[in-house]
Amino acid sequence: MSELAQRLGSDRATREGDRADVAVSDQRLLRGARSRRAIVRHAVDVASLEGLNGLSLGRLAIDLGISKSGVQTLFGTKENLQVAVAESARDAFNDAVILPALAAPRGAARLRALVEQWIVYAETPLFPGGCFWAATLAEFDSRPGQVRDALVRHQRDWRGLIAAELREAGEIADVDADLAAFQIDAVLIAANIALRLGDQEAVDKVRRIVDGFLASPR
Amino acid sequence: MSELAQRLGSDRATREGDRADVAVSDQRLLRGARSRRAIVRHAVDVASLEGLNGLSLGRLAIDLGISKSGVQTLFGTKENLQVAVAESARDAFNDAVILPALAAPRGAARLRALVEQWIVYAETPLFPGGCFWAATLAEFDSRPGQVRDALVRHQRDWRGLIAAELREAGEIADVDADLAAFQIDAVLIAANIALRLGDQEAVDKVRRIVDGFLASPR
C-alpha cells in the first residue's frame, strides 16, 4: 500500500473494488454506482445538518427526484446507506483537508497545513452542517454497529495522522504525541460547534492552541 | 442573588417560580408539577442516549405508563418538552458536579475538584448516555431556537466557571483563561465520547491535560 493510501486510512480503491473489479464494463453496474454516488453525496449534506439518523429514504428520493424504492434498491437498508454516507464523507474530507496538506513538508509545517485546511473545511464549509464527524460521532457513540465502527475508524486515522506529524515535528515522546493529538482533535471538534454557534473567534483560538503545541511541545 | 446562585447559572427558583409562586397551595398545580418532573427526569435519560430529537411523546408515555395526551397536556409541544429536559439536565449537572466541588477552596483546588466530579459524572454515569451536553449540543448547533439557546447558556456558564477558577488559581491573563477554559471543556467533551467508545484511558488523559494547565499556565 502506498504511503498516500496509508495516510488516507482504509483504502478507497480496494473498498469499492469489490464491485468494480468484477465488471467495470457492465453498463448496469456503472449506472448503479453513479446513482449511488449521487444519492450518497446529497445524503452527506443532509446528515451534516440533521445527523445520520435524520436521514430518510423518502426525503432523499424527493430531493433527488427519484423514487423511494429506487433508493432502497441501491442500498437495501438504511444502515447500509448510513455506512456509505460515512465513507463518502471520509473521502470528501481526505480530498479537501488531507491531500492538499500533504504538499507541505512533514512535521510542523504539515501539521499547520492540516489545521489550516481543516479551518477552511469547517468555516466554508464543505458540508452545510459543518464538520461531519462532530455531528455524527456524538450521535452514534452509544449505538454499536457498522456505522459507529466506520466513524470511529476515521477518527482513529485522523488522530494518528496528527500524532505522526507531531512526532516528526520535534523531540516528543510517543505517549505525549498521542495525548497532544487527542487534545488537538478535541479542540477542532469544539471549534466546529463554536463556529456553528456564530463564534468567529473560534478560528483564532484553534490557531493559538496549535501554535502552543508546536512552540513548546509537552 | 447569592454567589451560589450565580455559579449555578440561571436561577432555578425564579425560573420555576413563575408557576409555583402564584399558587403553592393549589393541589392541581402541585400535581402537575410532580407529573412534569417525573416525565422530564425520564426524558433526560432517554435524550442522553437518543438525543433530544430522539424523544417522542408516545414512547415517554408508554415508559411511564401514562397516556400520550397526558404528556401533551403538560408540555403543549415537543419543543417545550425539550427545553424543560435541557433545564432539568442542567439542574442535575449542577447538583452532581458543581455543588460538591464548591466545598473545595477557590482556585486550583476547586478546578481539580470540578474535574474529578465531572469524571465521576461521565464515568458512572449520571445519565445512561453519558454527558448530556456532548450528546445534545452537537445535535442542535445548526438548529436555532429555544432548545439551542438553553444548551448554549449552560455551556457558557460552565466555561465561565472554569475560567474563573483558572484566574483564581494563578497569574493568568483573562484572555488566556478563556482560551484554557475553551480547551478544557473541549477535552472533557472528547473524553466523554472516548469513554462511550470504551477507551478507559480517557480519564487519565483528562487528568494529565488539566494538570498541565495548573502546573504551567500558558
Next chain:
DNA sequence: AATCTAAACGTACGACCGGTCGTATGGTTT
C-alpha cells in the same frame, strides 16, 4: 434467441410521529 441479472419503479403495509378534539375528574374560586 433465450436466459439471467441489476436497476428502478409502484404499491402496499404496519408502526409510529406530533398534534387536535371532546370529555371526564376533581380541586379552586366566586
Next chain:
DNA sequence: AAACCATACGACCGGTCGTACGTTTAGATT
C-alpha cells in the same frame, strides 16, 4: 351551588417512517 380551571384521558387526524413484494426495463451472458 355554580362557574372555572388544570390535569388526564381516549379516539382520531394527516403524515412519514423503513421495509417487503412484484413488475418492468435494459444490459450481459449463454
